[in-house]
Amino acid sequence: MTIDPITFVDTSSGDDACVLVRVVGDSVGLVLSLRTDGDIEVFMAAEELDRVIGALQQARVAMRREGNGMTGPS
Numbered sequence: 001m002t003i004d005p006i007t008f009v010d011t012s013s014g015d016d017a018c019v020l021v022r023v024v025g026d027s028v029g030l031v032l033s034l035r036t037d038g039d040i041e042v043f044m045a046a047e048e049l050d051r052v053i054g055a056l057q058q059a060r061v062a063m064r065r066e067g068n069g070m071t072g073p074s
Contacts, residue, residue, distance in 0.1 A: 003023075019032060020033070
């Protein structure tokens with residue numbers, strides 16, 4: 001199963017970027033891609049996926065505290 005890609009502009013390089021997520025058996029594949037700088041794909045089990053989700057949620061909370069990134073869904 002492949003989830004719809006998330007496309008955006010990388011705030012560091014200005015390059016077009018994409019995140020892809022796919023489920024393969026009991027693993028989740030995560031692809032990070034920059035148009036001009038290649039791709040990386042890693043696979044993880046559910047426990048690591050939960051840790052990644054938790055880290056992203058912590059980062060979002062920190063951005064809100066600092067007054068950054070106040071637009072978009074929560």
